[in-house]
Amino acid sequence: MKHLRAINKKARAIGEAVAQVEAASAGTPTDMDEDVVALQQQPRPHVPMGCTLSFSPGWEVDAGGGTAGLCQPVERDIYDCYVTCFWPVQVPDHVNYSPDWASNCATATKDWRSLDLVFP
């Protein structure tokens, strides 16, 4: 620790923990995961494949640096995004704005071609 001087046993124990964290992650605490972190940061944040982190709208590249692992609204099964995804922006919003968007798609596996973009 550079700015804190431990002066009792409990503080020294905390100091050791700080030193360990610093040594293990070259200065990046392991519990910084609530922080905004950049993908290029080392060590890399954990990125789930297949969908975005629930708190990270605006994801542009995936863990591999490409777009294949991106969240559903962009590249994957857009029907599922519409039905289950919490994120209300890039997909048609069936609650407030486009309740009928999927009305001519009775069976998604068969009718998915009849889904179209939403024009505001």
Next chain:
Amino acid sequence: MTVMQAPAYRRAEYHGFEAGGGHFIYLVSAGAIFEIDADVRTVLTRLDGQELTHAALVRELASDGRDTAEAEALVRELRVARLIQLGAAAPVMPQAPPADFPLQALVLNVTNQCNLACTYCYEFGADKIATPAGKPKYMTLDTARASVDLLIAEAVGRKAVHITFFGGETLMNFKLLRDVVDYANAATAAAGKAITYSLTTNATLLTPEIVTFLSDNRIGVTVSMDGPPEMQDKHRVYKNGKGSYAVIEPRLRTLIAHHKTRAITARVTLTEGVTDVVRIFRHLKDDLGFHEVGFAPVTTGEERAYSLDDNGMDSVLAQFSLLADEWLEYALRGESHGFTNVSETISELISGVNKSHPCGAGLGLMGVSPSGDLSPCHRFTDADTHTMGHVSSGIDRAKQGEFLKKGHVEAKYDCQSCWARPLCAGGCHHEAFVRYGDTGHANLHYCDWIRQWTDTCLRIYGVLAVQNPGFLERFAERKGLS
């Protein structure tokens, strides 16, 4: 739609203080003490009354002329040490202590008889909670042996156990005491455990033989007394009203001169009219030669004639501070002073205790009444409302669990925002019961007092940490041995 906000830093709960030219913080969540530099103070000031996101905080620090990497490192250090936190800390809910928490010490109430009739006595005075009518007045050897056996059986995993002899006037049952020590020495040796002893007495019955026995067996002695003659004789009187000072003085001198194996401590009860702390200390320490002198305000329910009012408490605290300054002067010279109230707090600060319960009562410590009933501590002995099993049948785990759940600091609403709670944890269960009728009630009548006192001791700690840290180390070692 879900609204997302970037989490922001806020200050963790701490108590800041200055001492010896340095700045310090006492971190409440841990009981840790840190000396902090100007950079840390800057961060804490920036977060005073507001929250800042990581980016905003780093930006502000950098705007002071720091380079960004340094500012990042500073924020990380504070974050990992938990001086600052992102968002609100998760609330900690009361946890029941493990049901099989091992016993460490028993207080044997070898008799509930006393040859004095101190007017403020919690055992027999107006605030008593004990109901000794119809119960044995003296503990028998069988009960004492069963107590020792219980202690050994319940001290699972402990290397050493402790027995405190208590009363009434303990020495009214000295014969038992001698036999118990023999029995307990043998029994603990057979169980592969060490044992230590202590005893509390009013000193009226001390004889040279008893003193020799106490010294030979390394039995620590605490003498309850109130000070020089006029103070001692104010409340500590025989049943006929006669004061006890003249009787105990020569006995104390013998005790202090001949008991060489343990520190001899005086414990003073402060009451209305007996608040001259400095004078009492001088008399007990310098004139009589006690090694340690500790003070405690009397426990009272309502407005008893002897209870301390606010003025009394203010005067007590002011004098405590005078003695505390003296304690510090001694410590800076590397000498021990003997004002127990400071020594106790300092030793807790050294290790950084963070208590779930105010004391060991009902946890590692229990009281045993003359009849063998178990209670949370010596002050609850023979109070039917607080029995917690019997030495022959063992600890009543259900009652113990209930007592401990109530007494857990997290269950005391008023203490949740108090920075002194790692040390106080709501205060004495017995006092809470006498004052509020509930062992789980926070002792709100002395909060200001506790916080002021804790702050005083923290400052002493800070000065020593800057000017004579070696003393703190030696102190910690010595405490560990006592």
